[in-house]
Amino acid sequence: MSIRRRLMTRFIGMLAGAVVLIILLGSVATYWVVQKVNEVNLVDDFAANGLDQLINTAEIMPNDTIRYDPELLKQVDKYQGWLQVLDEQGYAIDEYHTPADVPTHYKPGELIAYWEGQKPFPYQIVMLIREKNGKNFTLLYGESNPAKSLMNNIRSDLAFTNGKLDLQPDQQEALRAANAYLQVLDASGSELSSYNKPAIGVPSEYTMQIRYPSRSGMSVATWYDEQNETTWLISIPGDPLATGTQNPYSFILEPALVILIVSIIMLLILLAFWYANRFGSPMLHMLQWLQRLERGHYEEPTGAFGIPRSQRRNGKWKRKYKVYAEVLHSMQALSHTLKQDEELRKQTESLREEWIAGITHDLKTPLSSIQGYAHMLEADKYSWTTEEVREFAGIMLDKSMYMDRLVNDLAMTYRLRSGGYQPVAEETDVNTLLRDLIQRAERNPAYGEGRILFQPSEVPVYGLVHIPSFERIVDNLTANALLHNPPESILVVSVHSGEHADAFSIQFADNGRGMDSETVWKLFERYYRGTDTGTSDVGSGLGMAVTKGLIEAMNGRIEVQSTPGEGTIIRLIWDGPSETN
Structure with a gap:
């Protein structure tokens, strides 16, 4: 159920409950008023209003005596009245407080004469004739009337x-x-x-x-x-x-009306507090949460025991927070994302500072060498031989070429990041191309002899690659594996065919020092590992970042698996048209 439907259901339920409670209060007040009005009517004129109730509630006993409602008999006693029950022949069969001067038998027409005042009677009487349990009987009620x-x-x-x-x-x-x-x-x-x-x-x-x-x-x-x-x-x-x-009715209706109004007001106040606690408290909690996010605190506000206010100890939502479950899930996701972004921002800031420091160092170092040799050649007090001048010029040329590669690699990384470099791939025999590149790398004296082993695929492998970019990738990975590991370490390069055409993978596995997880995570950041002029002939320090960008530009991907002390495995994977299309 969506949050909209849940809120509508809760609101409708709350209003329906309020209406039901108000109806119950009104019913109770109405019942109380009716009871009190009946009591007032009995007090007001018992002869007119109480006798009918007295007969309706009376019970005829087996011995023809009558048992009355005790509460109604109290009214008879209050007005010093008396009761007399007559049979169809006019004989009194039951009496209650009947005075001695009241007859026990009435002749035909005599009772009517007394009742209508045609014949003097010592008491004011009221007569009712009713049928009870199949028998007709006459009830006389008399009161003393001094007037x-x-x-x-x-x-x-x-x-x-x-x-x-x-x-x-x-x-x-x-x-x-x-x-x-x-x-x-x-x-x-x-x-x-x-x-x-x-x-x-x-x-x-x-x-x-x-x-x-x-x-x-x-x-x-x-x-x-x-x-x-x-x-x-x-x-x-x-x-x-x-x-x-x-x-007398004012003493009934006025208190009933006041009590009803006060009860409804109290009910509405209680409903307002309940509504505020039920719906307002979660909203206030989410507002405080947003304020914390604004200040850079990404954890949900907690209660007295360090548990988020919206959750129980078992991690489930509290009842009043369930209606906002989607909003709370979104806020949790937002808090998690903002926290990750903040951590990434700090890491990126740190990497950026390291990158700027490395670039500055590697630009200033060759510039310092070039500037130093230029001052030496310019000085009049020194006379340099032709061989020395050529040596100085060679060093200056080497430093300038290093700076040129550094600037070109830096420009390449930005082009790859922005998508401005789109090499044209062509169908190539991967085994043959990689064998030629490995053989060329083996002739590099900086790598040492016998440190590279090539294992071609057992079946021909053809893939869509851009050959200049592919050569740059192999050179970078080879130099990275051989120059940053002990001299006795071995690099094994192998080719593996894929499940369908144009799908293949290349693995670079060494048994060198290996890397920890943080180094692996930062391996492809621009200029994470700096270089110096002592290794200027093997790269600019941006090789891994350029490598990753070139592979992705050719619709491939790179995976790294490394364990400190055991070595590193780098896989270049091309899944073919099924993934790229």
Whole structure:
């Protein structure tokens, strides 16, 4: 999977996770609000909202008794209520806290009269008829209503004439004893008159629904006078601290909303920290890595234990770095390449300084000789013989020829490096050509006698070579092997045929001092091994660099194998058209 797809997958997964968590938080908050609203509804008016739950959760036992939800029974106890279950004949089959003055049997129509208020009843009742387990039963829930009892006691003597409230002393005493107040309302709900009404906190106008919730502790009873079209309202306050004006739902919705918002904010903050650690930390690590590369430090930044921050102890990527695996691989490759280039630059700088020092030395040395002999010939106080003048001229000529070869070889190396030298190859008998060149080298007194052995190929070998360049290559390799090894060392030159036409190889093997790996690596650098005027007749010090360039110009390659103390083997290999084309 590409880094683009991995990043998209991670981002989509993160957003999906955030959405799921927010939905879960919203679901939990909604569930909590619903539960609290149900609790408020039960507290607000248990008779209207709690009885249905009470019936639905009730269990009928084998002995026809009923077991209720204990939590709902607590609400019944809170409002000092009572329960009574009646069968189809009106007999009470189960009771809960039923007072002694409540009947245990009701005649047909009697219960309806009590419920509708047609017949006085000492309690305010609510009736529900339900079917449970195939049986029909009636549930009565009653609460003591002091206001209603007081209204029943004084209603027969209440009078409102000529816009004035006429109360008897015993009625006034009953109202004051119960800490109740009386209001007379007209047809629109506006107050006409009142008695014992508090100065504040009591409305003077009412809507069509005159009701105080049970949570306020207010006991209310009304009586409608059809003759005068007035409504009589008796109210008995309960807990003086309960005003009845507060909205209980605000204590549910507001905390739920605040908690939900705070939870979402905290969730987003945690997701931001997680995102920064998951995606930002690797980016910061790579940025620090690039800054180190800019300063020339090519190692990956490490942690407290010296281990790269992106890796575990076993070398594998850490989880949060896997998404950037391609980038990290590229940065590792870049660091390795820059480090190699820096090392190569230092080596090249060192070689360049050595090369310049060698070239300067080998140019100044013959120039010094030529200049010295020229001063000797110029001096008037010396009279040189003809033989001495010829000797001086010969030395000066030799030094000038050395300088000429040095300059030509230097120019040749640059031409070969730049590709400006393209020799024309021709089909040549390699065995014959190499035998002639070896025989010519054997006649060189500087090499010594019997130090070169030639081993031709058993079959004729023909190759595409440029003969002048080939002669230069053989001369350079022969001189290098014989002049830089002990006098007793032997050079064996052999020809080997290839697998197909124009493919062959030539091997130069000596049993001399050999070379270490660093020398082999630098062998073909320009002027790695300097020369002096004592060996001016055998080269300029650029021979191996020129040799490698000439071989490559003829579509060949060179390989070197050397061991210190055992000797050196140099192979010239031409693979033929199959490689060059």
